[in-house]
Amino acid sequence: MTPGKGGPVLEVRDLARCFGGRDGRDDALAVIEGLSLAVAEGEFVTVAGPSGSGKSTLLNMIAQIDRPSEGTIHLRGETILAPGKADLNPGWNCQIGYVTQEDNLLPWRRLLDNILLPLRAQRRLDADARTRVAALIETAGLTGFERYYPHELSGGMRKRASLVRTLAYDPPVILMDEPFGALDAQTRTELHADLLRLWSLKRKTIVFVTHDITEAIALGDRVLVLSRAPARVVDEYRVDLPRPRDVDHLIAEPAFARLYESIRQSLARQAPKARRA
Numbered sequence: 001m002t003p004g005k006g007g008p009v010l011e012v013r014d015l016a017r018c019f020g021g022r023d024g025r026d027d028a029l030a031v032i033e034g035l036s037l038a039v040a041e042g043e044f045v046t047v048a049g050p051s052g053s054g055k056s057t058l059l060n061m062i063a064q065i066d067r068p069s070e071g072t073i074h075l076r077g078e079t080i081l082a083p084g085k086a087d088l089n090p091g092w093n094c095q096i097g098y099v100t101q102e103d104n105l106l107p108w109r110r111l112l113d114n115i116l117l118p119l120r121a122q123r124r125l126d127a128d129a130r131t132r133v134a135a136l137i138e139t140a141g142l143t144g145f146e147r148y149y150p151h152e153l154s155g156g157m158r159k160r161a162s163l164v165r166t167l168a169y170d171p172p173v174i175l176m177d178e179p180f181g182a183l184d185a186q187t188r189t190e191l192h193a194d195l196l197r198l199w200s201l202k203r204k205t206i207v208f209v210t211h212d213i214t215e216a217i218a219l220g221d222r223v224l225v226l227s228r229a230p231a232r233v234v235d236e237y238r239v240d241l242p243r244p245r246d247v248d249h250l251i252a253e254p255a256f257a258r259l260y261e262s263i264r265q266s267l268a269r270q271a272p273k274a275r276r277a
Contacts, residue, residue: 046209095172
């Protein structure tokens with residue numbers, strides 16, 4: 001898949017992932033096979049696909065939580081992961097951030113301490129870092145809640161804190177695995193706006209997995225559609241809708257409706273086939 005202008009900062013080539021059979025059986029399950037994609041510097045790419053199509057597995061391999069059976073992953077031209085490469089290096093030296101479906105905030109730490117934790121671990125908590133964090137907290141609408149514990153915050157606020165924590169240590173690439181999936185529709189819409197505001201500050205390279213077509217269009221520069229397992233990229237849609245985007249107004253645009261229908265049809269073609277009786 002061809003990235004936007006500026007060339008790829010992240011590239012996946014002919015990736016495959018098979019899982020071994022259960023209970024001593026040797027029938028391996030191929031989850032991903034022959035998957036390739038490229039993402040340009042500062043590009044926001046959303047990835048959609050059927051349930052069980054390997055979307056999370058793909059992100060886990062890019063983040064170096066899991067290893068491919070075949071294929072390679074490259075960051076700024078350097079091969080960072082291959083089947084025979086040395087031990088996994090989760091986050092690749094803090095170059096790849098990962099926002100999962102859970103906020104993963106430590107319950108015994110206040111909001112600000114949770115956000116600063118990666119910077120403390122990396123020994124990068126200096127005055128400039130604190131200034132950057134303060135700006136991110138303000139942009140995310142969390143000013144005044146710095147001393148609150150996670151259980152005292154709403155689900156949306158915890159998710160904002162998780163986003164700010166990842167942005168705070170400034171990784172060039174950020175992976176997001178359906179981070180808003182468990183939230184109600186109104187909160188999700190608010191978080192879309194927050195995420196786009198935060199992204200616009202430094203235009204990080206983002207790969208965002210979602211099952212929601214509206215979310216994929218509202219956030220992305222491009223939408224990639226995966227096939228049913230074993231997954232590969234089967235369709236690519238460029239989102240030529242102006243930024244900044246207001247989701248409430250975006251869905252009324254004729255161009256949005258056309259793009260939505262094209263992606264919907266692409267996903268429908270990838271739906272699991274019904275088994276015959």
